[in-house]
Amino acid sequence: GAGRILSRGAAKRSLRGRDVARELESRGITVKTGDIPSLAEEASKAYKDVTEVIDVVHQAGISKKVVMATPIGVIKG
Incomplete structure (x- = not known):
């Protein structure tokens, strides 16, 4: 993964799981969870920009770009 810019706790305090679910679903990403509030932990805003x-x-020569993956689902248990 790209790494977090918000801890799980900070994400849950500052974001709403329902809003995250709506945002993901509006992008065509299927969401399955038994705990909507915890979905805030998986918000795009909680992570670094993966492209960067x-x-x-x-550029550091650690790896090569080979494919761009598109998320299709989030499962949060």
């Missing part, structure tokens, strides 16, 4: 992370890793 990949660019840094690629």
Whole structure:
């Protein structure tokens, strides 16, 4: 993963799980969870920009860019 910019606790305090579910579903991402409030932990805003992370890793020669994956689902238990 890209790494977090918000801890799980900070994400739950500052974001609402229902809002995160709506945002993900509006992007065509299926959401399955037994605990809607905990879904805040998986919000896009809780993570670093993966494109920036990949660019840094690629430029450092640690790895090569080979494919861009698109999320299709989030399962949070």
